[in-house]
Amino acid sequence: MRASEPMAPPLVTSPAGRRAELERFEAQVAEWTALIGQYRASARRGEPRTWLELDRIIDELQRCRNEASARVVRLKGAAGSEWEHEKVGLEQTWKAVWSSFRKAQARF
Numbered sequence: 047m048r049a050s051e052p053m054a055p056p057l058v059t060s061p062a063g064r065r066a067e068l069e070r071f072e073a074q075v076a077e078w079t080a081l082i083g084q085y086r087a088s089a090r091r092g093e094p095r096t097w098l099e100l101d102r103i104i105d106e107l108q109r110c111r112n113e114a115s116a117r118v119v120r121l122k123g124a125a126g127s128e129w130e131h132e133k134v135g136l137e138q139t140w141k142a143v144w145s146s147f148r149k150a151q152a153r154f
Contacts, residue, residue, distance in 0.1 A: 064129070068118065068121065068122055071114075071118045071121075071136070072118060075111060075114055075115045075118060078107070078111045078114070078143070078147070079111060081107075081147070082104060082107050082108055082111060085100070085103075085104050085107070085150060085154050086104055088154055089101065089104060089154075100153065100154075103149065103150050103153055104150070106146055107146050107147065107150055110139075110142055110143040110146045111143065113139050113142075113143075114136070114139050114140060114143050117132065117135055117136040117139045118136065120132050120135075120136075121133065121136055
């Protein structure tokens with residue numbers, strides 16, 4: 047998955063499929079963490095007068111990434127109908143993360 051994708055792919059419900067989906071989600075969260083680090087480094091190389099604005103954008107990305115990560119953890123511990131409920135929450139969070147990354151990409 048790349049930051050240009052609009053949302054997470056649909057989750058499957060078999061145990062093996064769930065594990066595979068969770069691994070993909072965890073990999074995406076790790077990729078976002080790396081991108082946020084790159085954005086922070088890029089912001090520091092820029093003009094000091096823009097640092098505050100860029101820091102605000104990066105902080106929003108970090109907040110969204112943290113929320114997505116927490117949702118993945120909750121999904122990991124869910125079973126049955128709880129899985130479906132958590133999946134819906136994760137999909138909503140995923141959309142917010144993609145939106146934040148699209149805004150950030152325009153700045154970086």
